[in-house]
Amino acid sequence: MIDKREEHGWRPEIQGLRGVAVALVVVFHLWPAALPGGYVGVDVFFVISGFLITGLLARMATAGGHAWLLTFYSRRVRRLLPAALLALLVTLAGTLLFLSKARWEETAIQVAASALHVQNWWLALQAVDYLGAAEAPSPVQHYWSLSIEEQFYVVWPLLMAAAIWLARRFGYPPKAALIVALALVFTGSLAASVVVTQADPAWAYFVTHTRLWELALGGLLALAGERVSPAARLRLAMMAAGIGAIVASALLFSDATPFPGLHALPPTLGAVLVIAAGGIRLGRFRGLDVAILRAIGDRSYSIYLWHWPLIVFYTAHRPGVGLFAGLALMALTLGVSELSYRFVEQRYRRPLAGAEWRPLAYGSMAIAVCVAASGGLGYALDRQGVDISLIGTGRYPGPAALLANAAVPADVELLPPLGKLKRDMPIVYRLKCHQGQDSTVPVSCILGDPGGTRTVVVTGDSHAAQWIPAIDRIAREHGWKLVTFTKAACPFTRAPVTDNGKPYPACAQWRDNVLAEISKLRPELMFTSQSNYDNVPQDVMVEGLRSVWGELGEEGVRTIAIRNTPFIRFDPGDCLAANPDKCATPRKDGERINILALAAASLDHVRVVDMNDALCGKETCAAVVGNIIVWRDYHHMTATYALALAPYLAKAAGL
Known part of the structure; x- marks a missing residue:
């Protein structure tokens, strides 16, 4: 009816x-x-x-x-x-009323x-x-x-x-x-x-x-x-x-x-x-x-x-x-x-x-x-700038607050401003040379001193890319030409990795192509780092890293492997806007095993650098250190804090 x-x-x-x-x-x-x-x-x-x-x-x-x-x-x-x-x-x-400036x-x-x-x-x-x-x-x-x-x-x-x-x-x-x-x-x-x-x-x-x-x-x-x-x-x-x-x-x-x-x-x-x-x-x-x-x-x-x-x-x-x-x-x-x-x-x-x-x-x-x-x-928001000349001053001691007990003045506006936090990224993102998952042909940026007679490279995933501001400053200070090769979710290893649980052949193809490019460049030094890949067995990842590093070592390339940075358990932008005093994660919960150190054992041409003491205190990893915001999201540093780490990274790497 x-x-x-x-x-x-x-x-x-x-x-x-x-x-x-x-x-x-x-x-x-x-x-x-x-x-x-x-x-x-x-x-x-x-x-x-x-x-x-x-x-x-x-x-x-x-x-x-x-x-x-x-x-x-x-x-x-x-x-x-x-x-x-x-x-x-x-x-x-x-x-404007209810959300953090980081989300505006x-x-x-x-x-x-x-x-x-x-x-x-x-x-x-x-x-x-x-x-x-x-x-x-x-x-x-x-x-x-x-x-x-x-x-x-x-x-x-x-x-x-x-x-x-x-x-x-x-x-x-x-x-x-x-x-x-x-x-x-x-x-x-x-x-x-x-x-x-x-x-x-x-x-x-x-x-x-x-x-x-x-x-x-x-x-x-x-x-x-x-x-x-x-x-x-x-x-x-x-x-x-x-x-x-x-x-x-x-x-x-x-x-x-x-x-x-x-x-x-x-x-x-x-x-x-x-x-x-x-x-x-x-x-x-x-x-x-x-x-x-x-x-x-x-x-x-x-x-x-x-x-x-x-x-x-x-x-x-x-x-x-x-x-x-x-x-x-x-x-x-x-x-x-x-x-x-x-x-x-x-x-x-x-x-x-x-x-x-x-x-x-x-x-x-x-x-x-x-x-x-x-x-x-x-x-x-785009007109807001980040005055990097303030890094390392008395108002913005950054890592010196952890490594040298530098005084940290109160009531200082943070660097970078919250409105710029999500976009405070290494320059390779803006220059489109940090590659997405689909690409296999290497795309590089030339940073540091483009006319330098000595060449260094940086390779790896976004956790390697996050160190580029620091490595770029080191390269400029030493007169080195820096060539970047970074790709999303793709560690520089022969260990097979997946992308969202699916095979990731583009990563392996890209890695082989990058190795060919490095052979042409004949650099003296390679910086690398990577995120945690818990779905890859530890021994497989170790052997995959040793295979790549060993091949480059035979060509005279020294490697500086930077331990992965910790993961935090909060959104830094939202947390800093709502309750900045509670924006911290226990360090033991954020750190993972130093897989790079395991891979570097007995490889004389590989030096592993652990910078986590410059990011976290003994007990916690906070959102802000020395009036500089450390984290852009839950697992990437801000470009500003990475830049502040440049002298400490150079010292730890013996440069």
Whole structure:
């Protein structure tokens, strides 16, 4: 039995499904351990959006008229932009109030990316970036899914218009042409999703082409006919199976599940079953047509926009979300969302007086304002400098506070400023010669004294790269030419390493290519260091290091291996903003075995240097030493502190 309200185009069970989807997402974000796969709520949203928008577009396109595209885009702008841009601007202001300055720059970048509807691509780049993946989540990270939908709304109407034009030109039914076009999108995107998820799940999670099939699936349902059978009991079974698939996915999936790929089929097909089942009325049972679910579904867009910034602002000052705090955040989200729904969403849904182009013009101006606000904040932060001439002075003794008991004055602004902390990186990152995981052809920077007659090299992963500021200063002071060869997550060893648990052949190829380059350079000295690779057996890593060092030793290259720096258990930016006196990790918890020392045993041409006493006290590793911030993140030094270590590294290395 079909509810009479559906005869007028209103689908209450879809609003109820929206309510279920947003509830899954919110609970997952509040208590991920309780609902580890709650992120599938986003996939349910994709199917719903594809279904509703494709049906709307098909009706508009086949009804005739030349302005249907303009009308559609005008409606989308009125429906989506006001609430989304308001949430972005308020979140940007909240960032200044509630988040550490260390997170301002990245948030400003992501606000601009969200306003321009490319947030998913920015996050994809961050997810596969060795350093970016360690960043704390931004308060606008959730805009990635909205960006995919907006990209769909831009491209799909144009594709539909082209398909209809071709169908009419060659005498085919427009609806059949639309089904064929969307089926091609579905097939190609699903295939890409499976392949890319297997190869690179971090990238696949965010990029558009691995997600379009989910929207296309809903669109195919709209075009092919959403009713499968009028039999009420069969429709009830369909609805139950659909809800079961969605809930089971939310309970059984986790962050270890390769997603999207084939694992996205259960929740999306579950959403298809629920929509296809339609409204159900068996006695008092109405399926998802429940008042509370409909109310949440009506406000699901605002709830989605506002819940995540509130969670991020709260967790920036606390380690997690407890039961009562989570319930309070839920209540606050519902309150803010109600205001957003009533006074923004509903108000701007009404057509503006005048031509349909007006909302597009106003929307473009609003986007420009949002981008300008975030860009202004980014520009202001970028203008902040780090005065390296202060390093080693009485105000900024740095390592001398640990090694020489130098006095440390109070009430001194830290170096680097918190607003520059995340970007206080070795110059090789800015010069693009610290290589990503995919590259195999060595890319080097020439530092130190480029005209020097003696050559030294630095090799290894990002934990070797973090020493470049110190090595660069040493090279300049000695008149040496410094050549850098560093690559993300790739230690300079013949031991096989993996990348996110998968084979990493690019690392081995790059290493062999770098060895060939070093043979051409004929350096006198090589600096190296590396992170901990606990998934590589100790004896395998030792032999891999000895193999490389031994080969270079035969060519007359001496090696200085710098022990890996400790890991800390806090985000330095957030901790220093919230409670700087507690920003420390027990040294015994942060240090690992000195694998380089084990490998260097009996190799006379290798010298192992341990600088950890210059980073940590006897008991703890603190965020700040001698008024200089030591850590950029939980396992990399700031470039400023590395520079402060230059004279101590030179002395320890006997240079």
